[in-house]
Amino acid sequence: xNDLRTPPAADLAAAMRALGxxxxxxxxxLARADTASKNRALDAMAxxxxxxxxxxxxxNAADVAAARHAGRDAAFVDRLTLTPKTIEAMARGLExxxxxxxxxxxxxxxxxxxxxIQVGMMRVPLGVIAIVYESRPNVxxxxxxxxxxxxNATILRGGSEALASNRAIASCVRDGLRVAGxxxxxxxxxxxxxxxxxxxxxxxxxxxxxxxxxxxxSLIGRVTREAKVPVIKHLDGVCHxxxxxxxxxxxxxxxxxxxxTQRYSTCNTMETLLVHAEAxxxxxxxxxxxxxxxxxxxxxxxxxxxxxxxxxxxTEDDWRAEYLAPIVAIGVVGSLDEAIDHIARYGSQxxxxxxxxxxxxxxxxxxxxxxxxxxxxxxTRFADGYEYGLGAEIGISTNKLHARGPVGLExxxxxKWIVLGSGQVR
Numbered sequence: 001x002n003d004l005r006t007p008p009a010a011d012l013a014a015a016m017r018a019l020g021x022x023x024x025x026x027x028x029x030l031a032r033a034d035t036a037s038k039n040r041a042l043d044a045m046a047x048x049x050x051x052x053x054x055x056x057x058x059x060n061a062a063d064v065a066a067a068r069h070a071g072r073d074a075a076f077v078d079r080l081t082l083t084p085k086t087i088e089a090m091a092r093g094l095e096x097x098x099x100x101x102x103x104x105x106x107x108x109x110x111x112x113x114x115x116x117i118q119v120g121m122m123r124v125p126l127g128v129i130a131i132v133y134e135s136r137p138n139v140x141x142x143x144x145x146x147x148x149x150x151x152n153a154t155i156l157r158g159g160s161e162a163l164a165s166n167r168a169i170a171s172c173v174r175d176g177l178r179v180a181g182x183x184x185x186x187x188x189x190x191x192x193x194x195x196x197x198x199x200x201x202x203x204x205x206x207x208x209x210x211x212x213x214x215x216x217x218s219l220i221g222r223v224t225r226e227a228k229v230p231v232i233k234h235l236d237g238v239c240h241x242x243x244x245x246x247x248x249x250x251x252x253x254x255x256x257x258x259x260x261t262q263r264y265s266t267c268n269t270m271e272t273l274l275v276h277a278e279a280x281x282x283x284x285x286x287x288x289x290x291x292x293x294x295x296x297x298x299x300x301x302x303x304x305x306x307x308x309x310x311x312x313x314x315t316e317d318d319w320r321a322e323y324l325a326p327i328v329a330i331g332v333v334g335s336l337d338e339a340i341d342h343i344a345r346y347g348s349q350x351x352x353x354x355x356x357x358x359x360x361x362x363x364x365x366x367x368x369x370x371x372x373x374x375x376x377x378x379x380t381r382f383a384d385g386y387e388y389g390l391g392a393e394i395g396i397s398t399n400k401l402h403a404r405g406p407v408g409l410e411x412x413x414x415x416k417w418i419v420l421g422s423g424q425v426r
Contacts, residue, residue, distance in 0.1 A: 020207025022185040027153035042098035045176030125151030127209035134215035137165035150412035160193035236348035237267030244356035303332035
């Protein structure tokens with residue numbers, strides 16, 4: 001695993017190019033690696049992480065101390081901190097990925113043509129994936145494992161605030177690759193805090209096939225603006241729950257509560273609640289009482305405030321806001337069309353849900369709401385790779401090309417056409 005800890009500025013470009021060249025070579029070896037070898041590497045990584053728990057904790061303690069000294073807030077420090085429990089969860093996560101079916105080489109849609117040839121699709125790795133992420137050191141292990149199982153080499157560029165932690169985890173990853181006889185350059189850490197390294201990664205069309213940003217809006221915005229290679233990402237999570245006129249009131253209240261309050265800081269948390277005027281009187285005061293009891297600030301339109309006067313006045317900015325906090329925007333709409341129009345105008349194409357007993361309305365919502373996940377009678381909090389049965393995810397994509405929604409192992413592969421013949425000529 002290449003070491004870029006203290007490259008002279010003039011040498012950074014050459015060092016980053018070397019990372020890319022090594023990753024490209026490793027990707028070819030991984031593309032032909034069998035499932036048993038990849039799983040052996042993942043299990044060995046998990047064993048190394050458990051073995052080196054004290055090393056990981058000591059490295060992380062240095063990162064946490066530096067973050068506190070720099071005045072980072074409590075939420076930031078919480079994301080950065082490793083504990084024996086989170087280290088064990090990291091190791092278990094690697095073993096869970098090892099247990100997942102290997103998508104590489106899967107052949108589908110194979111059919112005969114009149115010429116006698118068989119035409120089908122084969123699932124293959126993307127090649128080299130760059131992951132740019134911020135303060136969560138567990139991403140180092142998760143991203144490396146998902147990319148490896150899908151047959152991809154990966155270049156990891158974590159945040160400077162977690163550099164010591166990431167180095168320690170990357171060492172365990174390297175040990176696992178070595179045990180399995182796979183190239184250590186299959187997973188490389190950009191081992192420098194120099195922000196210029198990120199720009200070089202994003203522009204490396206010769207060696208990087210895809211970049212995946214994991215972090216806050218500013219990071220994802222930078223990657224989206226500067227990348228010359230394809231990006232798998234979502235920028236905002238402005239998620240909606242729409243309570244239809246025919247909704248079961250108890251179900252609507254439970255879903256609106258869970259979608260907002262189960263966890264505030266995630267991208268699949270509901271930020272705007274829309275309620276049909278015919279259901280508003282039955283459900284809105286009940287939902288508002290729950291929010292008030294949990295300290296959720298409500299910002300409503302005129303019709304919502306007529307039923308719950310304690311709400312603050314919602315502004316135009318509130319309908320576009322991804323709060324990631326105990327704040328919710330609430331609007332009353334006159335029809336399903338009005339709800340769909342609102343979501344199209346203000347949403348971020350992440351996750352939106354309808355609560356209804358009207359099958360036709362449910363089907364219209366599924367067809368017409370243009371989001372990566374669209375739900376009927378379920379909380380938006382289910383928009384997650386684990387909940388979808390993917391085992392794990394590299395992130396959520398609101399892209400329309402290649403991968404959309406939670407991106408698991410299949411999302412880290414693509415399909416190519418294959419043709420099987422027996423001597424046919426055209």
